[in-house]
Amino acid sequence: MRLICTVNGTQQQVDDVWEGESLLYVLRERMGLPGSKNACEQGECGSCTVLLDGLPVCACLVAAGQAEARQVETVEGMADGGALDPVQQAFLDAGAVQCGFCTPGLLVSTRDLLQRSGRPSDAETREALAGNLCRCTGYEKILDAVRLAADRLAQSGTGGHR
Amino acid sequence: MSTPTPTRTPTGAPEHLTGPGRGGVGDDAQRPDGVLKVRGEFAYGSDLWMEDMLWGVTVRSPHPYARIRSIDIGAALATPGVRAVLTADDVPGEKVYGLELADQPVLALDVVRHQGEPVALVAADHPETARLAASRIHVDYEVWEPITDARAALGHPTWNQVHDSAAEVTELSRENAHLHPQGNLVRHLKIRTGDPAPTADVVVVGEYEVGMQDQAFLGPESGLAVPAEDGGVELYVATQWLHVDQRQICSALALPPAKVRLTLAGVGGAFGGREDLSMHVHACLLALHTGKPVKMSYNREESFFGHVHRHPATMRYEHGATHDGQLIYVKASIYFDGGAYASSTPAVVGNGGTMGIGPYVVPNVHVDCYGAYTNNPPCGAMRGFGSVQTAFGYESQMDALAAELGMDPVELRCRNAMEEGSPTPTGQVIDSPAPVAELLRRLEAMPMPTRVDDGEVDLRDMPGGVSNTTHGEGVRRGVGYAVAYKNVAFSEGYDDYSTARVRLEVVGGEASATVHTAAAEVGQGLVTVEQQIARTELGVKQVTVHPKDTAVGSAGSTSASRQTYVTGGAVKAACEKVRAQVLARAERLVGRTVPDLRLAGGAVVSDAEDIAVPLVDVLGDEALEETVEWHHRPTEAIDPETGQGFAHVQYAFSAHRAVVDVDTELGLVKVVEMACTQDVGKAINPQAVLGQIQGGTAQGLGLAVMEEILLKDGKVRNPSFTDYLIPTILDMPPMRIEVLEYADPHAPYGLRGVGEAPNISSGPAVLAAIRAATGLPLTRVPVRPEHLTGL
Ligand code: FES
Numbered sequence: 001m002r003l004i005c006t007v008n009g010t011q012q013q014v015d016d017v018w019e020g021e022s023l024l025y026v027l028r029e030r031m032g033l034p035g036s037k038n039a040c041e042q043g044e045c046g047s048c049t050v051l052l053d054g055l056p057v058c059a060c061l062v063a064a065g066q067a068e069a070r071q072v073e074t075v076e077g078m079a080d081g082g083a084l085d086p087v088q089q090a091f092l093d094a095g096a097v098q099c100g101f102c103t104p105g106l107l108v109s110t111r112d113l114l115q116r117s118g119r120p121s122d123a124e125t126r127e128a129l130a131g132n133l134c135r136c137t138g139y140e141k142i143l144d145a146v147r148l149a150a151d152r153l154a155q156s157g158t159g160g161h162r
Numbered sequence: 163m164s165t166p167t168p169t170r171t172p173t174g175a176p177e178h179l180t181g182p183g184r185g186g187v188g189d190d191a192q193r194p195d196g197v198l199k200v201r202g203e204f205a206y207g208s209d210l211w212m213e214d215m216l217w218g219v220t221v222r223s224p225h226p227y228a229r230i231r232s233i234d235i236g237a238a239l240a241t242p243g244v245r246a247v248l249t250a251d252d253v254p255g256e257k258v259y260g261l262e263l264a265d266q267p268v269l270a271l272d273v274v275r276h277q278g279e280p281v282a283l284v285a286a287d288h289p290e291t292a293r294l295a296a297s298r299i300h301v302d303y304e305v306w307e308p309i310t311d312a313r314a315a316l317g318h319p320t321w322n323q324v325h326d327s328a329a330e331v332t333e334l335s336r337e338n339a340h341l342h343p344q345g346n347l348v349r350h351l352k353i354r355t356g357d358p359a360p361t362a363d364v365v366v367v368g369e370y371e372v373g374m375q376d377q378a379f380l381g382p383e384s385g386l387a388v389p390a391e392d393g394g395v396e397l398y399v400a401t402q403w404l405h406v407d408q409r410q411i412c413s414a415l416a417l418p419p420a421k422v423r424l425t426l427a428g429v430g431g432a433f434g435g436r437e438d439l440s441m442h443v444h445a446c447l448l449a450l451h452t453g454k455p456v457k458m459s460y461n462r463e464e465s466f467f468g469h470v471h472r473h474p475a476t477m478r479y480e481h482g483a484t485h486d487g488q489l490i491y492v493k494a495s496i497y498f499d500g501g502a503y504a505s506s507t508p509a510v511v512g513n514g515g516t517m518g519i520g521p522y523v524v525p526n527v528h529v530d531c532y533g534a535y536t537n538n539p540p541c542g543a544m545r546g547f548g549s550v551q552t553a554f555g556y557e558s559q560m561d562a563l564a565a566e567l568g569m570d571p572v573e574l575r576c577r578n579a580m581e582e583g584s585p586t587p588t589g590q591v592i593d594s595p596a597p598v599a600e601l602l603r604r605l606e607a608m609p610m611p612t613r614v615d616d617g618e619v620d621l622r623d624m625p626g627g628v629s630n631t632t633h634g635e636g637v638r639r640g641v642g643y644a645v646a647y648k649n650v651a652f653s654e655g656y657d658d659y660s661t662a663r664v665r666l667e668v669v670g671g672e673a674s675a676t677v678h679t680a681a682a683e684v685g686q687g688l689v690t691v692e693q694q695i696a697r698t699e700l701g702v703k704q705v706t707v708h709p710k711d712t713a714v715g716s717a718g719s720t721s722a723s724r725q726t727y728v729t730g731g732a733v734k735a736a737c738e739k740v741r742a743q744v745l746a747r748a749e750r751l752v753g754r755t756v757p758d759l760r761l762a763g764g765a766v767v768s769d770a771e772d773i774a775v776p777l778v779d780v781l782g783d784e785a786l787e788e789t790v791e792w793h794h795r796p797t798e799a800i801d802p803e804t805g806q807g808f809a810h811v812q813y814a815f816s817a818h819r820a821v822v823d824v825d826t827e828l829g830l831v832k833v834v835e836m837a838c839t840q841d842v843g844k845a846i847n848p849q850a851v852l853g854q855i856q857g858g859t860a861q862g863l864g865l866a867v868m869e870e871i872l873l874k875d876g877k878v879r880n881p882s883f884t885d886y887l888i889p890t891i892l893d894m895p896p897m898r899i900e901v902l903e904y905a906d907p908h909a910p911y912g913l914r915g916v917g918e919a920p921n922i923s924s925g926p927a928v929l930a931a932i933r934a935a936t937g938l939p940l941t942r943v944p945v946r947p948e949h950l951t952g953l
């Protein structure tokens with residue numbers, strides 16, 4: 001089948017998509033966007049988290065055809081050219097990236113969280129990120145990164161509610 | 163809670179090495195791969211892609227033990243889009259491989275010895291086509307009854323028969339009872355020191371069991387093999403030790419090392435699970451066979467079958483002490499289930515045996531530690547390597563002994579704690595700081611987490627969380643302590659080294675260094691450490707880390723907490739040689755010897771003589787390069803009868819305090835806080851040190867309360883992240899951490915390997931806390947709800 005959707009603001013068309021392919025497979029193997037990760041491909045780890053029409057989803061659980069004519073945002077769309085998104089920068093500054101395999105999914109989830117609630121409490125952050133597994137960090141520095149990003153966004157007035 | 167900041171006890175690391183913000187040794191330097199990782203542009207093994215590449219998949223045995231009567235590949239080969247179907251007959255070289263013993267078939271030969279053993283390979287132009295074809299391969303098996311208990315595999319009586327010499331053991335009289343020609347024993351390590359028949363005022367005996375843990379790294383086993391024009395192959399792979407892979411691949415392919423070139427692909431975590439081969443040889447075979455690039459990337463289910471796990475263990479301990487808590491003797495029998503193939507079982511037995519009684523001084527020690535073959539999944543390296551299992555045993559015993567003596571458990575530990583100068587059970591004298599008691603005392607002094615009692619119950623603070631299982635009824639709090647130690651680097655006489663090539667030259671008008679090693683970066687931050695060392699030693703800002711490949715000599719494994727020590731040592735030594743060259747040139751330039759010349763700020767400087775020659779002038783357009791193979795001081799093999807010898811080059815020490823809340827009615831556990839103290843000798847990158855402690859703590863916590871590969875008759879029942887649970891951000895509590903820096907005079911910068919110790923002391927502390935909360939003996943991890951409710 002043919003799939004047409006908008007990914008990170010650019011319209012994409014791919015042909016010969018097999019119906020059984022997931023959005024994750026199409027992004028990674030057909031669109032050259034391997035930033036979304038494939039740690040479980042069964043909806044358990046969150047490493048494949050993308051925004052579909054603005055809502056976070058596990059791309060491995062979305063059939064490619066379901067993305068037809070919709071907006072997909074992936075980790076590759078977060079930075080503004082050479083300038084990192086404040087959430088990306090905070091993950092680096094806080095030391096929240098080790099192997100980094102969980103990072104793309106966590107960045108997308110965190111951006112979504114901070115857009116919804118500008119300054120989440122730790123308890124809220126834990127709830128919001130409970131679907132994103134990380135095997136390396138023990139999550140402490142991920143929490144540090146979320147707090148840091150929230151502070152910076154609040155200071156620059158670019159966080160907040162939508 | 164505010165984020166705890168680490169405190170450090172300075173131990174005389176030279177001031178000029180620790181200047182803030184220079185990205186040198188001692189700084190929180192940022193990862194060189196960090197920007198790529200947050201942009202989603204870092205190329206992991208599973209991200210590799212080439213025009214025209216094929217996808218490889220593996221056909222695996224559904225049976226734990228069976229003979230292969232025949233394999234029919236006809237239907238698979240006839241599937242449109244399929245380019246190759248291979249079996250053992252297509253392996254051109256040695257058909258078996260292994261880290262220490264070559265006993266594992268590249269593709270099954272005649273007999274399969276564990277569920278998931280690779281039997282055949284398929285390459286096709288779409289992964290789904292390859293999977294479809296794989297399902298059409300018909301393998302005719304004669305299924306045998308598996309041997310699934312380590313003690314039974316060795317013909318040893320089960321525990322309740324231990325004192326009954328006439329106990330009936332039938333397992334070994336069965337047909338096919340020996341998995342391998344040499345029998346089912348992989349290694350038996352003995353430690354015999356002191357009085358063989360000691361007596362004591364107080365004796366406690368305990369039997370303990372540790373389930374099979376999985377590394378559960380998030381990045382799947384993956385890589386891309388590209389056939390080369392010279393008849394060789396280029397392999398890009400996520401792995402832990404390029405050169406040991408290369409050796410095994412060459413042997414299987416019957417190719418010389420020059421024709422098997424490996425480059426490290428991005429690695430999504432490892433934790434020991436990538437020390438053995440997975441898809442390496444398979445992808446190369448398919449690529450050489452088809453003449454096309456072949457990518458292999460396991461899905462999560464296959465990953466559970468595609469790598470070794472942590473050895474499950476059963477242990478029996480007997481501790482004898484005086485009335486005032488002085489340990490007199492420890493007797494221990496420790497059994498590691500190695501599964502179907504040896505992997506690193508001999509070394510795991512080495513660790514389990516030599517460090518099996520914990521960081522305590524005991525005059526009389528009698529240990530038997532065994533590794534056995536069974537038809538369970540093969541077990542090998544996982545973070546903590548043989549020491550994680552025994553720590554559950556010996557620390558449970560210390561708590562039991564404290565209870566028997568009516569003594570505080572921390573006090574009992576401190577009374578028997580090792581210190582610098584203490585003998586180990588192998589007769590080795592600890593010749594660097596060993597602040598075991600201090601680690602425990604500092605934990606004790608840390609504030610306890612407070613319960614906010616404002617009348618409101620926040621379900622999120624309760625065991626069971628927002629499932630709304632309790633508002634505090636039946637919830638009891640417990641506190642537990644544990645301390646552990648672990649060898650750093652390879653032991654027992656192994657010639658352990660790393661190779662570093664360092665180049666200094668002017669690039670774009672600036673003096674810049676390149677560090678080239680084959681040391682696998684798996685997420686821990688070694689690439690950062692390599693840069694930091696080069697900046698400090700060469701006084702430059704710009705340091706490039708060359709891609710990791712086999713074009714330079716071996717760096718040894720990224721395991722045993724060894725890379726910062728050994729590859730760090732090699733980088734430091736290579737930098738020193740480059741520096742000597744630079745200084746000699748500078749002296750020629752100024753025309754005389756200057757005794758205090760050093761490199762700093764991109765220049766050759768002398769404080770005494772007010773000299774500052776920019777490096778760009780000293781170097782001109784020449785590049786200075788040195789390659790160094792750096793060995794840590796030698797260890798020695800231990801005596802096979804007594805276990806005596808200088809077995810380990812360095813020890814790492816850490817301690818944990820766990821605070822838990824247990825819903826005693828439902829058996830749910832919430833870990834409220836973890837506190838950790840660790841001596842790291844010198845924190846080369848303090849932020850990364852904390853990351854290791856936090857991550858290691860999480861994996862230990864996981865083993866204590868949730869992580870286990872469940873086996874039934876040798877078959878894995880939970881090969882998915884739905885059923886094999888690892889800690890989420892909801893399961894990990896806030897941590898308090900104190901990092902101590904007591905320099906080890908034998909190690910570069912005084913550093914101590916960091917990664918494993920916190921993975922060892924964390925779980926036993928959680929177990930002790932659950933015991934304290936419930937009063938139950940709890941002799942098995944992971945602890946499950948039914949162990950707590952008695953149902
Ligand atoms: S890869 Fe989609 S949730 Fe794990």
Ligand code: FES
Pocket residue numbers: 096097098099100101102103133134135136137380430431685
């Ligand atoms: S950094 Fe490795 S999984 Fe999170």
